[in-house]
Amino acid sequence: MNAAEFFAAYDAFGERRAGGEGDAASATWLRDQAEAAGASARLVPVGFERFVPGEAWLSSGDHRIEGLPLFDGGTTDAGGVVGTLGPLGSAARIGFVEMHPQAASLPNNPFALARRESRHAAIVVALRTKPDSLAPLNAHDLAHPVGPPVLQVAGRDAPLLQRLAAGGAPAKLVAQGRRGAARSANVRAELPGEGPPLLLLTPRTSWWTSTAERGGGILAWLVALRALAAAPRRRAVVALASCGHELGHIGAHKAFAAEPELARDSALVIHLGANLGCAEAPRLVVRSNVDGLAERMEEALVAAGHRRGPIDAVTGGKAGGEAHEIEQRGGRYLSLIGENPWFHAPEDRWPDTVDLPRATAIAEAVAAFAREQAR
Template sequence: MSSAPDFFAAYDAFGERRAGSAGDRASARWLRDLAEQAGASAILLPTPFARLTPGPARLETAAGVLEGLPLFDGGLTGPEGLAGRLGPIGSASEIGVAEMHPGAASLPGAPFALARAQSRHHGLVIALRTRQDGLAPLNAHDQDRPFGPPVLQLAGHDAARLLALAAAGAPGRLVVQGARTPDVSDSVRAALPGGAPPLVLLTPRTSWWTSTAERAGGILAWLAALRALAGAKRARGVVALASCGHELGHFGARAAFAQEPELARDSHLVIHLGANLGAAEDARLTVRSNVEGLAPAMAARLAAAGYPAAAIAAETGGKANGEAHEIEQRGGHYLSLIGSNPWFHAPEDRWPHSIDVPHAEAIARAVMALALAEAG
């Protein structure tokens, strides 16, 4: 790409890139080709998974019908659905209701997953709140082993109506259907030769919708670092993994690390380029590492590259999020960047309004500088 705006426009043009979709497949080939143009040897890693194709998903009440999506790792109903009264989650109602942020299921074992496992409700309905209140699904960490009651996910603009129905104990009928079938998505693996242990660049590449601010900033930095490393004198080899299935339990990263466990466990460092790097209207950026001193050093690099220093939180240790969680679990060393995004998981996350180009470029410059230093 000749410029960051060109890159973001091209990324956005693929449209929805949910794992297994046409946009997913086309954008995987595109990214592989860009990695090769950057100077790396790049291949696709086909990864099988169980894909849920949503069917009818709605809540029927006397006041009207609310339509949405199934929870992708939850239970399903038959075509007849299930009937009962609505009430808040934790009440004695047959259908439990709540509103929440779409990041509420970012890690396995999140409170909502525990609530589902322990639920006495026959079904659940949740409204997800974001900017513009579009339908912003929760990640499905247990997509290969669905559990719990059927869950209907609604757009945030339905929240007030839903909560009013629950407060009144209104009766309703919940229908949550879908079909699970085998499918394949692709991670992109790019490599540069050199000594061991390698430096690893890791970023997710699939998502619920187009998700331009959520995913494209990380991919921009991934490509920029790969290009810089390809043209530099290096002591270390480099493996760059753009993994599929982020929204479905990180299945692409898990499969790649099952095939090459040393990448997560024994690499010199994994630079995790997570969600929302360069999102507009919210510059908050968390830099986290389990290597002492690395997070504050990266915060200084970001500030030097032009990122607003006051928006950066540098954390050592704690619980890693996103695919950095996969590295932490396997005992590897990581540095992770994760930002904030008013349109998180929502279909309204589109170029150009959801991207702050100068912030995304600053992150890419800082990642390049870190990668060159760690690979030297």
Template sequence: MTSIDDRISRHIREYDGQGWHRTGTTVDLESAHWLAGLVEEVGVEPVLESFTLDRVVPGESYIEVSGRRIDGLPLFDGGFTGAEGVHGQMGRHDAKIMLVEGSPILAAEALDDARRSGNYRALVFVTNSIGSVPGLAPRNAPDFTEPFGPPVLQVNGVEHESLVEQADAGASVRVVVQAERRPGEAVNVAAEIQGQDRDLPPLVVMTPRSGWWEIAAERGGGIACWLKPCG
């Protein structure tokens, strides 16, 4: 590998090894200082821009059905339940607890229509990534500052067949979606590099740094590209 390849590989490995990069967490803050240090290494002065937010901290979240407990994750811009959760019949259409299937992108309209309808006490969202690869593929929270609708439990796609069978049978279920909002602080990393022609408007290069879990596969390339203009 070239020296550039080595550097990119090292940066992505270091980022991957830091842990879960959820916004406003200790790992997220440490990651910001790590990135600022990389900027300093090449002689550019970084700026740490802090901001406040209400972090969503998930608690126990699961569905109980036919003697099984299936763990999941709350939708961050939806409602939450208490420890007792919501009881009712699950179905794919007319039940009070609705089962929604699909990827976070392709099923977005159906999910949001159900959330806004006011017809459901809770929703169970069986997630898949695009291409129907099983796994927990959480949806982003575009309405994070204005959450709405009933509690939504996001569940790993490996449970798809089982939950569809239970929904079609109208099974009685219990859905628990616990989380709390806590004040927090996060940091953006910025740097300014002078160009050759200062009469031109600035060119802004930006990339996300936080996200679900380790997320190096999604964020690593963007961070590498963001660092390149620095040196």
């Protein structure tokens, strides 16, 4: 299938949160696509404790704002938390803050630290992302929930909440949910050859449909896998599409716990991160902890038709997404991560949020770079 057909098929699965129906169906589809590309592919089950949200809202006077509990925070009973609403860090019983969902993309982010240190009995956070709908924060502490109950609400509710918090308005916050056993799966594909392997790594689950957020990376994963299967190569290839990105990278954690050498000793890990080819967001960060690789990837992107100007080629610094897992474990990585005005929003859907020529150019460049690394 061509790139447009890929995105249409990817988008059709709808919400693909780890443990849900869209997750299971899209995992089977991706395994079949990897096999069609010429690899030996299988699903690797991943068990985890899932949070199923319940009643979640804040009321103040005549106002009632519906939301979603933070998946790795505390919960309330039906009686909720009652008290004044004020800015985060104030003496109010319920704290309020607005932020971009990307601010919680890595473990021990500032908001997570604020939750641990908070004296608020509860917190409400308004997420600001296009078009100011409900764009949840990633749950890095899902296995060990921390801090007070947190209610996540749409960014469009921020102006009202700001006024209420500024006036110390009385409010009630309810954030309920239950936890239970769930299953997802990593998709693992292999091509034979000499070791240590080249590892293609991309996350495959997300809060909603997340077509531009996740689809571009998965397209590049498949295009590279197909190119590697068809071209002469010396090196073995492992392609891992991991589950649970939104829940603290649980699929990557399980995979690297079972095979530590995959992260630590692979010849190179090519991390295909978020937002590769998102509309209205041309910036692309290419980062590596190996001297010269980011610049070589930049040249491959330009040769494939990507404009040079928006490419930020960096050696060193802090790796993002699942590349962070590789960096922590001492592995060699090359990472591609873009930007997304609809980040974590349910409106991230095909075709509106995808820049098809850029997504195609990125996939072709990754394939060319991967072939070079596998020779």
